Amino acid sequence: MARKLFNEPSPLEVKVISKRFGIDNSESLDTYLGTDGMKAFWKAREMSPEQIVDEVKASGLRGRGGAGFPSGLKWSFVPRTNPKPKYIVVNADESEPGTCKDRLLMEYDPHQLIEGMLIAGMAVDSHKGYIYIRGEYRYLIDHMDRAIAEAYAKGWLGKNIQGSGFDFDIYTHSGAGAYECGEETALLDSLEGKRGIPRLKPPFPAVAGAWACPTLLSNVETFSAVPAIIRDGGPAYAALGTPKNGGTRMVCVSGHVNKPGVYELPLGFNLLRVVNEVAGGIPNGKKLKAVIPGGSSCPVLKADECDIPGDYDSLAKAKSMLGSGGMVVMDEDTCMVRALVRIIRFYAHESCGWCIPCREGTTWLRKILMRFHDGRGVRSDIDLIGDLGKGMLGRTFCALGDAAAMPTISFVEKFRDEFEAHLDGSCPHGKAHELVLSSH
Amino acid sequence: MTFSPELEARFSKMLESYPPGRQRSAVVPMLIYAQDEVGSITSELVAEVAKRCGVTPLQVEEVVGYYSMLHRKPMGKYHVQVCTNISCLLVGGEELYEHTCKKLGLGNKEVTADGQFSIEEVECMGACSWAPAIQINYDFHHHVTPEKLDQLLDALKKKAN
Amino acid sequence: MSDLVTLTIDGKTVKAAPGTLLIDAAKASGIEIPAFCYYEGLTLQAACRMCLVEIEKAPKLMVGCTTPVAEGMVVHTDSPAVAQARKGTLEFLLTNHPLDCPVCDKGGECELQDMVFRYGAGESRFTEVKHHVDEKQWSPVVFYDGPRCILCYRCVRICNEGMGVGALGIGNRGVISEIIPNKSDHLECDECGACIDICPVGALTSGTYRYQTRPWEMQHVGTICTHCSNGCKTTLGVRDGVIIRGNNRDRSGINDEFLCIKGRYAFDFVHSQERLQSPLRKVGDKFEEISWSEALEVISGKFKAALDRGGKFGVIGSNHTTNEENFYLQKFAREALGTENIDHHRTGDVATLLDALSGKQDVLATVADLYKAKAVLVIGSDLAQQHPLLSFQIRADYRHHQAHVYAVTAGPVREDNYAAKSVRVTEGGELAALDGLRDLLAAEGDLTILFGDAIKGEAVGKLVAFGDSLGIPVKYVCLVDYSNSRGAYDMGLVPGPGGMAYDQMLASPDLDVLWVVGANPLKNRALVGSKAFVVLQDLFMTETARQADLILPAASAYEKNGTVTNVTGEVQRVKTAAKVMGTKTDLEIIGLIGKEMGLSVGIWKQEKVFDEIRQKVRGYNVPVPVLTTGGAAQTAAVNGRVPATVRPELIRSSRDTLFTSGTLGRYSKMLSSVMEGPGKIFGE
């Protein structure tokens, strides 16, 4: 039976990959098959691998994990004629603060993800897939295992699937608490039983990924969109969004809104409308102060910067990012210093420690910011904080360093007045108090 | 060192799920599942996992130190993990964490004398849109208020004795 | 050459082979790109970010240590952006560094100090509390001071990749990351100290050297390790005549930066309390000190008397003394004492190998050859234990050139870990096992065969025949034990026609004089029924010393100049590092004995004797400049000057491990203090 929905859907949603959310037993294979599940599988069987890749290219699908890399292009990088085995790896590490969508996609529609993996397998001549799920999602690992078992039992996984002559196996793999293991190459090291340290690129996973074999690694949402793309055609999917920003995406609205929740919206959907119409506006008639558009690593937008289309290119123009779709809304009472303290404590805690600028930079920032927020800051700290961010940006081994630098730089730049207000030990929002929190 | 039949079954299945000769891949999942049964990562467990996955104990130690869900000393029977990351913070996550600390008289990663409860301030757990959120062991609880938390803990306390 | 890539670095036009890393290309053209984690020969990390450079058209700064050169690439290492990045990285590095340079062993030799001096900011903006953890001792050799560690992972890599041991790892995550030892709170490893030498800062320090001195107070004497036969260059740090450090950080020897625990730390026997510092004469069952002149008088008297009555002499030489001393000793024995009863403890059948190869070109492998060989066959030796440098070279050859390694041994060896094929045999079955490998070996491009004392006598001939039958170029290394075992044989410390061999001399009832130089033949036997007057030159009161009638305190190899020949027949120079009161070099002692007897066989100046060796000892006409500049010159594959009667049964390795070194090793505190000692061959 279907779990009670996490949040009510919004009439403004365009339900493509979340269309089964809320259906009784949506996670069962029968429900899936009964709601044109696996149609795309058969269609793909009729297509050549090149055609499948072209279809994905035509859909304008871009990676939903954060980087927004054009998926069709990525698929075309996998050397499908390489004699080595090739692997499909699903990134279900979902750890970017503000992001909670992959969870729903696996919980409500596990077979959509499985079908997406099957099609990816056909496209790149892979017969094994691994779903790397963060350790905290234990119930989802069990949940996916059940779905996978059902698929095997009913001949939708394993040898000669449904007599199609195509073989595919899927396994889940548990993480154990590490944001960095969401970074694709750190994930692969983790999958191989090591510390989650990112790898040198090139070679990219598409060429040498899991166990040094060609690997197609993508986010849960990305793979989940594939069945719809193959079923209804790339162009149809693309048409849902804006040019070069095909389709829909799961937007996780959190923070100061009346109806926080995960909503499937077409790319290009205006950010301000997400806050006010989809998520029911700010509680208690408060005013909007700022929005982090795509997870805590994205540069923050001030209220007056939010009236823009929610797609990769528009956000790039606004010097921010769509990231992982984690939209964090902050009202006028929010203490931006406190918010930044918490964001930086996260990155300091999660830095893998491999490279100097990230390892030392995030920790230094954490120490200054906590002191600063406690009212023990000095004026020069403000510039220092920004400088340290710039000192990390673009200089670290992987993008975690940037992920910590970008909010830092943008918070100081856009809310300097609030930092200055803290100098006299007071916080404009009365929130400044000794943090009794562990500093990890 | 042997585990429950269920876990042994899981492990043998796990070891087969990776390409031949790649048993090392089982290190992380094996550790976390074993921890659930053993209670914590003991040096005996490290040696055992090393043996099963064909690596040196040092290579396992490196992994243990890296992952934040792996603990070297046992946490409480009920490990209460409160998220204070940004989305939770904005709707009272920090206050909720402080409340929990006071309620149980514990600090971060501390365990009650009777070993029943422990607290951990954790990072974003993927419940941002239903914040503030906590996890007790692996169970999620959403939209948690101090009152709701009290009820949860009291219920567990009753179960305990 | 046309297949070179042309690029521009700081306005300089630079040519480099495709695939060359920017950092190397720059270095080759005299431009330094600073780096901590980059280390030639070890895997790439790109972790320290110190090597960031500006490449035109690149969106951000790029890492010089992993970016390969490209045609037309325009690189700036001197731009403001780069300078800024370096400053920033160093400022970050110092935030949690204790800056305890005044009390740090590394002070003055510290790469972090140098980098900050050259590229760092004058002041730090860091005013927060530093992360601290206490220093840990991991073994008598290795100490780790976490806060000083900059996490360049060099130690982890040299241990894992270079040594093939993998005793170091990385613990924790993020800013509290640290290096961890393999046994949770201590190390079980080779105790080679490579991790300490490779550490750019003072995070890893050695039990012998720590808090002993400031580096600039030492003189640095590059000489050859006096323990095993591999002939590693060790640079001894000497202050006030006392040796306090051994390393090879300048990577100048045939061993590059390799040294085992003996080369780095077992120099301490030199200053042992037990060193003999005065001639001793046995009176009753006690020894009493006498002066050198008295001692020489007594010896000359005894020797002359024996000569006059046509008595029998027995001379046993050393595996540790220099070529000059060995040559001079046998010359004196033959020409002055007129005896052919000369021998030494033979540890490998060099004689038969040289006979079998005599005259051929390119049939003896050098240490450097081992790094280039396409295939290597190890027979009957646990290289990691008995010949650590050779083991290191072969491992590097495998890592960098994917060499195929074959091991035919009586038990597990480290080479198994990457061997193309390992064959287990019962001792003695080595030769027979080779036929099973014939096809594999014949398919190789070339082959280098190393064999221990399992192959001796006619077995050596059979081995060479096997090699010839493969139809590919084959080179050989006959494994011997000690720092100058090879030289002892080449110089003629072997019985000539009619001469008594080692065992015969020790058993002979009618020897008048037994003259032992730097050896311990009576280690586990008593000299029964012998009327011989026993003269011993040595460093310590050994078992043989106790049975001697007169003992002369000799200088060790670290206290003299001369040459030695290593296991691969490469001649190198040893240099005087220290002086120990009351001792004399064996060369001088022999010279003085001759003088006292009025029977000189030529002046005993080391240089003169070496000239004579170059003329008289076949294969030793090696270029002098190579040696004087601290290099190694290989001898030719021709047999020494004495037609030796091979007595295979006398040839036995003393099977020293990484943690033993014959009698000498007993007097090294460091060797006897590590828990791994005495170590096992074919262990596990």
Ligand SMILES: Cc1cc2nc3c(=O)[nH]c(=O)nc-3n(C[C@H](O)[C@H](O)[C@H](O)COP(=O)(O)O)c2cc1C
């Ligand atoms: C520090 C860091 C954390 C990341 N975490 C995640 C994650 O939790 N989930 C995810 O899908 N991608 C994550 N990514 C992005 C992945 O590296 C990778 O780009 C993505 O999974 C590729 O899939 P896609 O093409 O479908 O986006 C992370 C990247 C970085 C640098």
Ligand code: SF4
């Ligand atoms: S930026 Fe460096 S330290 Fe940070 S997570 Fe990436 S590799 Fe690790």
Ligand code: FES
């Ligand atoms: S911020 Fe608490 S669950 Fe995401």
